[in-house]
Amino acid sequence: MAQLPSGPLRRPQQHEEIADYLRDEIFAGHIPAGESLPSEVELCEQFNTSRGPVRQAVATLRAEGLLSSGRGRRSLVLSNTRTETFEEILSNTSWMYRMGKDPSEQVEQFGRDTADATLAECMRINEGDEVFIVRRVRSADGEPMVIEEMAFQPELAEAIEAVDTSEQSIHRELIRAGADFNNISRAFIIEQADAETAGKLGIEEGAPILRVKIKALTHNGEVLEAAVHTYRVDNLSFGLNNVRGHSSPLWFQTESSIQ
Template sequence: MERTLTENETAADAAGGVDAPGAAGGAGAAAGGALYRRVAADLREAITTGAYGETGRLPAEGALAERYGVSRGTVRQALAVLRADGLVTSRRGTRRVVLGNARVQSFSELLSFTHWARSMGEEPGGRLESLVRRPADAAEREHLRLPPGSEVYVTLRLRTLSGTPVMCERTVYPPHVGILVAQLPPDVVSHTEQLREHGILFTDADHTIDVVAANAEDAKLLGCRRGAPLLRERRRTTDPTGRPVEWSQDRYLPGTVAFSVHNSLATSALSRHARESD
């Protein structure tokens, strides 16, 4: 799965790479930056296809640098990307341990399961199991900031990646959004994309990640046993004005998805990135 970079790429790394910037300036630095992303992409593909097995170890930094014909600094930056994606551990003085081949979903992509799936080369799928209109309970009114007596639209969908069930999606919509959802075809892949065409924008979200036991409905749809642990992501999303547009919980089968978060002094804990469910 791994490949050796071209002579031109190697020269750029030596001239302006991440750990040996020289007089080449911006162009060299840009080439070096592109190198570590290519190394990271190649290693990511090897990990996700099982080349190193689960809980296996990557080759040492020096061996990776020799294999790809790049500097150790470039390798370190590539490994930092994999660490941020939750694919490998990082501990000083030891070789990186592979954590598994679960697909990595950044917080920026939690707003669209469809967008994330396609970015990973998967074919997203969605099947509407039920849609009901009913009075909102107290918790739903609080999350969606609705007055007493309001109604909501509640959907249950099975989400798939390349035909394989991975997640049950339960979403509660306020009336102005739910009435549009009710008009969509039951097999539409992305509610988010369809709603955007009607001017409903999903721009900010609060997320809570925990583990819950599969109920009878989850077990039937996902093919797991009742009581099996599922990774749950709860999400309240708002539009550009801060008005809630959904309150949702997604329940994933273990091993099908991982979540990443970026922290720094300069940005908030849940910043969105132009990178890699409804």
């Protein structure tokens, strides 16, 4: 794989800037649920642009479930519930800050290691290849919340080693360094906590936990990171907005055998 680029991050395209602005306006309550967006003409004038970027920005917010489908009319705001940003999906640090909580950590492993067969298959590398491993228990306002087990490609190692993980987000610093995190896949699994997991999270053995298996890929499909985040679920909730005509990124299925 190529070396980690050191140049500046890509400047957001105009449709992304427009979507970010409208999203912030919705979340701040400046465009309440039930009200319509400004017209295309008004948005084009405001951002000194053509209809293309405006329509692309509106389509993004519709896909996120924030806006109605429009169909020749102005799109209505359906919800002002804040959705996850890409960075918050990658980074529990950013997620905790967004909730107004102070993140902390108890580091169990931080350094280079070799990939076992399972990890190698997930990351599309060879068994025994070098990876950079981070294992830690993350707390929010002093309360254990999630166990992180993260494996990164070795070209990211130098950048990760420079991060003060007690104060900084690993992923934010990698993105600033130019790491091409482009898309994420997640699988959610409900399990019961074994004794070790329960002890780390401060819950009873056998209590339900949520394991989230994550792969973060480049725009070319290379796996930069494979991770498992294990959450206590006694104070965790989920929400998803959907709009007719747009498929949901969430999927449900039953496993072939249920214990």
